Amino acid sequence: EPEVTQTPSHQVTQMGQEVILRCVPISNHLYFYWYRQILGQKVEFLVSFYNNEISEKSEIFDDQFSVERPDGSNFTLKIRSTKLEDSAMYFCASSSTMAETQYFGPGTRLLVL
C-alpha cells in the first residue's frame, strides 16, 4: 500500500538555525499539506499546496516558514530561523484530489535547543 514518507525521523537543531523537513507524498497525489503537533497538544494545520502554489496557510505559517516542491517527488518544509517554540512533530499529508482523504506520514520530531 502506498504511503507518505518523511525524513529525517528526528532532527535536533540550535535556535536560529535553518531546518528543512522532507516528505515524499503518495505518487499520484496532487495536494500536499503540512501539520504540526506540539507535545501533548492538538494537531494543527500549517499549509496546503497545490499546483506549485500555496492554497491556504494558517497564522502559524509566518515568514519563517516556506514550502517547496523541488522535483516531481519531494515536498519540503523549511524553517529559516528556528525558535524554541518550533519544537514539535511535523506531519506531511497528501491527497489525490481536494475532496479526497488526506494520508499522513509518520512525522519528523524537531527539537530546537
Next chain:
Amino acid sequence: LAKTTQPISMDSYEGQEVNITCSHNNIATNDYITWYQQFPSQGPRFIIQGYKTKVTNEVASLFIPADRKSSTLSLPRVSLSDTAVYYCLVVEYGNKLVFGAGTILRVKS
C-alpha cells in the same frame, strides 16, 4: 468550520465493541465526517469517512443519523493495539483538517 465534541476518554476491554460518539450540531450541507486514529509519536491514520447513514469498512463502521448532528464510530472486538486517540473531524469540501483533542481509548486485557 463545524465544531465537534467527543468524550475525552473511554475505557474498554479486549473483545468488546466500542462506540465513540461525536456531536457536530452546526454541520453544514457540504461537510462530511471523517475519523482518524493516532498512536503516540505517529501520524494520524485515516479510519473511515461518511456523509450520511452507515458506512462500513474492514476496520470500523460509521453511523450518521438523518439530521447529521452527530456520528458514532464503532470498533468491533477491540484489541490492546486499538489503544489510541480517535479524532472526529467535520471537513468542508477541500478544506484543511481541524483536529480537536480527540478521545483517548484505553483497551485493557
